[in-house]
Amino acid sequence: xxxxxxxxxxxxxxxxxxxxxxxxxxxxxxxxxxxxxxxxxxxxxxxxxxxxxxxxxxxxxxxxxxxxxxxxxxxxxxxxxxxxxxxxxxxxxxxxxxxxxxxxxxxxxxxxxxxxxxxxxxxxxxxxxxxxxxxxxxxxxxxxxxxxxxxxxxxxxxxxxxxxxxxxxxxxxxxxxxxxxxxxxxxxxxxxxxxxxxxxxxxxxxxxxxxxxxxxxxxxxxxxxxxxxxxxxxxxxxxxxxxxxxxxxxxxxxxxxxxxxxxxxxxxxxxxxxxxxxxxxxxxxxxxxxxxxxxxxxxxxxxxxxxxxxxxxxxxxxxxxxxxxxxxxxxxxxxxxxxxxxxxxxxxxxxxxxxxxxxxxxxxxxxxxxxxxxxxxx
Amino acid sequence: xxxxxxxxxxxxxxxxxxxxxxxxxxxxxxxxxxxxxxxxxxxxxxxxxxxxxxxxxxxxxxxxxxxxxxxxxxxxxxxxxxxxxxxxxxxxxxxxxxxxxxxxxxxxxxxxxxxxxxxxxxxxxxxxxxxxxxxxxxxxxxxxxxxxxxxxxxxxxxxxxxxxxxxxxxxxxxxxxxxxxxxxxxxxxxxxxxxxxxxxxxxxxxxxxxxxxxxxxxxxxxxxxxxxxxxxxxxxxxxxxxxxxxxxxx
Numbered sequence: 001x002x003x004x005x006x007x008x009x010x011x012x013x014x015x016x017x018x019x020x021x022x023x024x025x026x027x028x029x030x031x032x033x034x035x036x037x038x039x040x041x042x043x044x045x046x047x048x049x050x051x052x053x054x055x056x057x058x059x060x061x062x063x064x065x066x067x068x069x070x071x072x073x074x075x076x077x078x079x080x081x082x083x084x085x086x087x088x089x090x091x092x093x094x095x096x097x098x099x100x101x102x103x104x105x106x107x108x109x110x111x112x113x114x115x116x117x118x119x120x121x122x123x124x125x126x127x128x129x130x131x132x133x134x135x136x137x138x139x140x141x142x143x144x145x146x147x148x149x150x151x152x153x154x155x156x157x158x159x160x161x162x163x164x165x166x167x168x169x170x171x172x173x174x175x176x177x178x179x180x181x182x183x184x185x186x187x188x189x190x191x192x193x194x195x196x197x198x199x200x201x202x203x204x205x206x207x208x209x210x211x212x213x214x215x216x217x218x219x220x221x222x223x224x225x226x227x228x229x230x231x232x233x234x235x236x237x238x239x240x241x242x243x244x245x246x247x248x249x250x251x252x253x254x255x256x257x258x259x260x261x262x263x264x265x266x267x268x269x270x271x272x273x274x275x276x277x278x279x280x281x282x283x284x285x286x287x288x289x290x291x292x293x294x295x296x297x298x299x300x301x302x303x304x305x306x307x308x309x310x311x312x313x314x315x316x317x318x319x320x321x322x323x324x325x326x327x328x329x330x331x332x333x334x335x336x337x338x339x340x341x342x343x344x345x346x347x348x349x350x351x352x353x354x355x356x357x358x359x360x361x362x363x364x365x366x367x368x369x370x371x372x373x374x375x376x377x378x
Numbered sequence: 379x380x381x382x383x384x385x386x387x388x389x390x391x392x393x394x395x396x397x398x399x400x401x402x403x404x405x406x407x408x409x410x411x412x413x414x415x416x417x418x419x420x421x422x423x424x425x426x427x428x429x430x431x432x433x434x435x436x437x438x439x440x441x442x443x444x445x446x447x448x449x450x451x452x453x454x455x456x457x458x459x460x461x462x463x464x465x466x467x468x469x470x471x472x473x474x475x476x477x478x479x480x481x482x483x484x485x486x487x488x489x490x491x492x493x494x495x496x497x498x499x500x501x502x503x504x505x506x507x508x509x510x511x512x513x514x515x516x517x518x519x520x521x522x523x524x525x526x527x528x529x530x531x532x533x534x535x536x537x538x539x540x541x542x543x544x545x546x547x548x549x550x551x552x553x554x555x556x557x558x559x560x561x562x563x564x565x566x567x568x569x570x571x572x573x574x575x576x577x578x579x580x581x582x583x584x585x586x587x588x589x590x591x592x593x594x595x596x597x598x599x600x601x602x603x604x605x606x607x608x609x610x611x612x613x614x615x616x617x618x619x620x621x622x623x624x625x626x627x628x
Contacts, residue, residue: 053428305456315425315427319426321456321463323456324419324463324464324465327418327419327448327452328419328420331497332418333422334420334423334424334425335420337423337425338425341425
């Protein structure tokens with residue numbers, strides 16, 4: 001067990017709690033700015049959201065965004081970040097950053113990776129060079145990148161896998177957490193989060209929760225989910241985790257997700273979310289709206305002179321009609337940018353609207369959740 | 379529209395101001411002026427907020443018709459004009475017949491229509507359709523329908539046809555323009571054709587200058603049209619020239 005960590009880089013203030021569900025509204029103070037939770041964090045893998053400038057991102061209401069250690073560590077590399085003074089300066093982003101450790105790439109790039117106790121070896125398809133990502137190396141790169149929240153390197157397996165590999169990964173993640181804590185040099189300016197693993201197995205999850213919550217980290221993430229598993233299994237693991245995790249520390253549910261998942265998982269007590277969905281689907285011509293999705297490629301949009309969402313104040317909805325966007329989606333790059341701006345603003349505000357300090361959580365479901373009827377039996 | 383020369387150099391270079399820009403109130407533009415290129419109504423890769431960072435004043439925008447033509451019926455229903463549709467209504471909008479960055483294939487224009495290439499392929503545009511598009515789009519400036527296919531370099535016959543047809547289209551466009559209430563704030567430009575044949579260029583310039591056009595578009599300069607012989611033939615000091623240069627896309 002390591003010595004207590006100084007948490008001056010993060011404070012969590014719980015503003016309100018739902019009397020029926022486990023939802024809560026908080027203020028999360030991080031080195032660069034305050035974040036209102038529940039919060040949706042868009043993903044800018046290579047240090048930028050594709051097509052969007054930091055200024056456009058700021059205008060969309062985003063308070064914290066993600067970057068990926070594997071990608072940034074390969075290009076431009078930790079050495080350059082040391083010279084420049086970190087990713088914030090490099091990309092001109094004044095608000096908060098969170099870096100994932102490279103763990104998820106074990107799943108997304110599984111064909112190019114090999115895991116041992118030492119770390120993960122990735123072979124780069126572009127230049128044929130190998131990268132050995134150990135817990136120490138991941139933390140070193142993340143220290144150079146300088147994000148406000150950094151993630152432990154965890155041993156991640158796909159949620160659709162079962163058997164001894166899941167237990168192996170869970171046990172290894174605990175050991176790697178300790179190595180990450182040991183290696184972390186910038187505790188005053190960067191918050192290292194632990195990541196709970198254990199697949200879809202309650203027993204393994206509970207072991208992991210027991211062990212990891214003994215470590216004095218500023219926050220916890222729930223990992224290894226949102227990988228195509230059955231939703232009925234997914235909810236159970238989320239609620240099991242939030243039952244166990246300390247209330248005074250933030251809970252980050254990784255890789256979530258679709259708007260309905262944001263509502264449900266906020267109700268289950270999660271504070272932070274990330275997903276490529278809104279930005280990726282924008283580039284394919286789909287906008288997010290209160291009733292679900294709007295495919296702007298469809299002929300029905302050709303003569304529709306309404307904005308994407310009449311209640312949305314994003315720059316896209318203020319200027320353009322569905323009819324215009326229909327003429328350019330998937331054909332002009334500006335269409336990707338316009339839809340990305342809308343989808344980010346929509347998802348960020350959608351998530352924030354689960355705040356229950358004045359309206360109450362069930363009022364939220366009635367006005368913004370639309371036609372969602374969810375019964376969860378845990 | 380008012381074109382005011384401020385100075386002319388010895389060799390003919392000139393500085394001017396264009397004012398009385400219809401719906402733009404008391405705004406003016408100075409020339410020489412570069413129009414911002416658009417594709418399907420967007421400045422490639424740049425949203426409007428990003429372009430605004432490039433300059434404080436409203437910039438003039440070039441809208442090539444081919445990729446916008448398929449939106450004709452939509453614009454008729456929309457009724458507020460292309461500027462509003464593209465969120466560019468505060469900018470000076472110039473609608474050209476062809477996309478000057480793409481050389482259209484030769485041999486597809488006929489006596490009664492010109493071929494434009496949209497996303498779904500070839501579209502034949504005659505004067506009636508063309509003017510219907512102008513009324514739906516309501517640009518500030520537009521190039522009258524023209525046949526800019528002057529055939530192979532040195533071909534007199536085809537060059538002559540392009541001049542003749544363009545003048546015929548221009549006369550019909552001017553008739554319809556005059557009758558149109560919707561286009562009363564829009565200005566029509568005539569095109570100087572003739573390919574690489576100096577005599578045809580001269581004929582085109584002289585004849586076009588007799589018509590009540592707001593200005594001239596020099597077409598087909600990628601086929602080495604002789605610029606020197608054309609410029610003096612346009613009414614000196616009273617009208618401006620927009621240079622239209624076809625860039626070889628290869």
